[in-house]
Amino acid sequence: MSSDGSSPPPPTSPARSNPNILITGTPGTGKTTAAGMVADAAGLELITVGDLIKQRNLHDGYNEEFDTYWLNEDKVVDEMEDMMSGGGMCIDFHTCGFFPERWFDLVVVLRAGTQQVYDRLKSRGYKQNKIEENIECEIMQVVADEARESYKAEIIMELTSNTVEEMEDNVEKIVAFVDGFRSSHE
Numbered sequence: 001m002s003s004d005g006s007s008p009p010p011p012t013s014p015a016r017s018n019p020n021i022l023i024t025g026t027p028g029t030g031k032t033t034a035a036g037m038v039a040d041a042a043g044l045e046l047i048t049v050g051d052l053i054k055q056r057n058l059h060d061g062y063n064e065e066f067d068t069y070w071l072n073e074d075k076v077v078d079e080m081e082d083m084m085s086g087g088g089m090c091i092d093f094h095t096c097g098f099f100p101e102r103w104f105d106l107v108v109v110l111r112a113g114t115q116q117v118y119d120r121l122k123s124r125g126y127k128q129n130k131i132e133e134n135i136e137c138e139i140m141q142v143v144a145d146e147a148r149e150s151y152k153a154e155i156i157m158e159l160t161s162n163t164v165e166e167m168e169d170n171v172e173k174i175v176a177f178v179d180g181f182r183s184s185h186e
Contacts, residue, residue: 016087018044019181020103021174024096024147025110026138027126028117030161034110035092037171042090042178047083049076049093066130073098095143097150106177107151109144110161110170 021044023035032048039046053059058076059069077098083089084103091099096107112120114135121131137143147156157177159170 015185016105017182017185018086018088019105019178020084020087020089020091021106021108021178022091022093022096022099022104023108023110023174024093025112025143025161026117027094027134028120029110029112029138030120030167031092031094031110034108034161034167034170034174035090037167038174038178039090041171041175044088044090044178046090046092047080049080049091052076052079066133067127068130071095095146097146099150101151104151105155105181106174107147107156108170108174109147109156109158111141111144111158112138112161114138116162 021038023031023038025031035046035048038044053069053071053076056079058072058079060072061070062068063070077100080091080099080103087105091104093099096109117135117138118131121134126134144158147158157173159173160166161170
């Protein structure tokens with residue numbers, strides 16, 4: 001307590017000069033493509049969380065039915081904490097609610113039509129049950145709702161990603177955000 005009896009303000013993290021961006025969405029919405037393009041265009045470091053989970057064993061085993069790993073959220077957050085502190089990160093992952101809100105300056109939720117999601121997942125060789133689950137998630141806006149529940153509305157950008165042109169426009173919008181962030185944090 002301070003001398004006037006009030007509690008001191010909580011410590012704040014140092015201001016970042018480079019933003020951290022999360023690009024999220026249902027599998028098949030173009031996250032990995034967009035995140036790679038954004039990272040290259042904006043000079044951010046790309047982390048594809050799915051790869052990180054496999055490489056560093058940040059899971060609790062394998063789910064045969066859905067051909068995926070059981071995510072251990074605590075292990076992922078612990079592994080990424082130091083990476084995120086300095087800013088300049090572009091994170092690619094299909095879910096978002098477990099990431100600390102303080103990590104991100106922009107949360108991009110990519111959306112796509114069900115036919116685009118189906119075609120993209122089918123071309124990757126996904127099992128039919130996994131395709132159906134992901135299409136249902138996109139229809140029900142599961143990732144968009146999770147983002148709205150987990151982050152402030154002013155940092156969420158929801159973008160459609162059905163065509164190459166839309167993807168390119170999305171990258172331009174995100175890079176413009178990065179440029180604006182850098183200008184205002186010099």
